[in-house]
Amino acid sequence: MKRRNTNLSICKAIAIILMCAGHTEGPSVLITFIYLFHMPVFFIAAGYFFDKKYLNDPWTFCKKRFQGLYVPFVEWSLFFLIFHNLFFRIGLLNEQYGNWAGGVTHPYTWFHIWQRLVHIIFSMGGYDEFLAGAFWFFRALLVSSIVFLVLYLLLINRHKWLNHKTVPIVIALLAIGFSWFKVANHLNIITIVQGGIRECWGVLFFSLGVLYRRYETRIREHWALTLVYAALLVGAALLDFQGMGLKVQLKTVATLPITGAIGFLMVHSIASWIDRHDGTVKRFLVYCGDNTLYIFVFHIISFKLVSALKIWWYHLDWGQIGCHMVVHEHSTTDLFWVLYTIVGTIVPLLGIWTYRKLKTKMITKG
Numbered sequence: 300m301k302r303r304n305t306n307l308s309i310c311k312a313i314a315i316i317l318m319c320a321g322h323t324e325g326p327s328v329l330i331t332f333i334y335l336f337h338m339p340v341f342f343i344a345a346g347y348f349f350d351k352k353y354l355n356d357p358w359t360f361c362k363k364r365f366q367g368l369y370v371p372f373v374e375w376s377l378f379f380l381i382f383h384n385l386f387f388r389i390g391l392l393n394e395q396y397g398n399w400a401g402g403v404t405h406p407y408t409w410f411h412i413w414q415r416l417v418h419i420i421f422s423m424g425g426y427d428e429f430l431a432g433a434f435w436f437f438r439a440l441l442v443s444s445i446v447f448l449v450l451y452l453l454l455i456n457r458h459k460w461l462n463h464k465t466v467p468i469v470i471a472l473l474a475i476g477f478s479w480f481k482v483a484n485h486l487n488i489i490t491i492v493q494g495g496i497r498e499c500w501g502v503l504f505f506s507l508g509v510l511y512r513r514y515e516t517r518i519r520e521h522w523a524l525t526l527v528y529a530a531l532l533v534g535a536a537l538l539d540f541q542g543m544g545l546k547v548q549l550k551t552v553a554t555l556p557i558t559g560a561i562g563f564l565m566v567h568s569i570a571s572w573i574d575r576h577d578g579t580v581k582r583f584l585v586y587c588g589d590n591t592l593y594i595f596v597f598h599i600i601s602f603k604l605v606s607a608l609k610i611w612w613y614h615l616d617w618g619q620i621g622c623h624m625v626v627h628e629h630s631t632t633d634l635f636w637v638l639y640t641i642v643g644t645i646v647p648l649l650g651i652w653t654y655r656k657l658k659t660k661m662i663t664k665g
Contacts, residue, residue: 307344308588309570309581310563314340315591318433319598319643322624325636328533334542335532336562338436339504339555341591343563345440346447346508351463354455357448364441369423372437375596376419379427383407391603392429393621404429404623424492429623433595435497442491443501447509450502467509471556474503479552493545500543504559511563520568528565532558587644593651598643599624605639 317337321330353360386392387406394403404427407415418425423438450470454461461469478499480486488495511518535558541551542558573581587594606626610619619626625639 305581305585305588306567306570306574307347309573309584310340310566310588311344311591312584312588313566313570314338314344315587315594316640316644319594320636320640322432322599322602322643323636323639324625324627324630326631328536331539331541332532332536334544335535335540335555335558336542336566338543339500339507339559340563340566341436342440342443342501342504343508343511343559345444346505346510347512349444349447349505349509349512353448354452357452360448361445364444368437368441371592371596372423372426372434372441373419376426376431376434377416379431380407380412380415380419380425383427383430386430390617390620391600393618395618396622404621418492422492429621430599431596432599432624435493436595438492439497439501440505442495442498443505446498446502447505464513467506467513471503471506471510474499474506475552475556478503478547479549482547482549482552496545496547497543500555500559503556507556507560507563518564520564520571522568522572525565525568528561528568531561532565587648590648590651593647594644597647597650601643601646602639604646605635605642608638609635 314337317333321333321337324330383392384406392404394405396403415425423441426434447470450473451466454466454469455463478496481488481496481499488498491498535554540554540558541548542555570584573584602625603620606620606622609615609626609629610617613629615626615628619628625635630636
């Protein structure tokens, strides 16, 4: 029986844990370090599993992408839409405390509900920014993976001088070139929510995932190289290089492809070492990597548990439970970011594990 390749699951687990840490307002250098590569890891991992068979059956690929990304996006966006006003009533959201940019959320009127519903269904936007802030990922991965497939088909069918080895390279270069053109001219793709820059990066890193799978046997992994990757990323963080944010400079166009690729190589090397050592850590990370969806969906609302503890600890105004994503006071000087990371990862996993156990028991009894 062929042994399952769990390396990429561990990679995704490390990336999702780093995502939780990146949302905690911890030490600034650490957060900058994380943002340099943690989201590219997901896109590269997705590209790794791209199969050339879909070139002959593109509709099956699109169907799977919609089932795996669009459907859960709509389901969980609707969940937070339905319960938005209830969260206000119980205090998890309030109008006094806003997010990093100073924005403040409000209860929805019927008009807002219907408008957001339309936005969710037809443009994969409109989700609750305060409780579902990471949901842009679903749209970006859906769009970028389909764009990659379309570009692949166009290039391989119309340019005979290209082959399956060179097409992903050309697509990656096209993504970088278009990103540069877009940023240099301050252009927005108005048909894509948030302007499309993350989708451009998605095409790039999806391409790198395809290339990595093709050449992974030639890529060396060694602890010394892993330390070099880490050192380079620390240096980039100290130089304040940026990740897949919305405020993009031309410098980011030049640096993010490098930091994203190096970050993936570092994470993959660490994951490979863990994958070779069976035990509790490996089993947990594999389970975590296989269930990243639920951490994406529920990590922010899970943060509220830690926020409640922090409010009690510092005797703060209870209204700060509505801060996005975490309680801001003392956030860069205390260690609550560690607890936020742990709870944001563990609580969603415990929730889905418990749900599945109860569901299995009910089916068995039935």
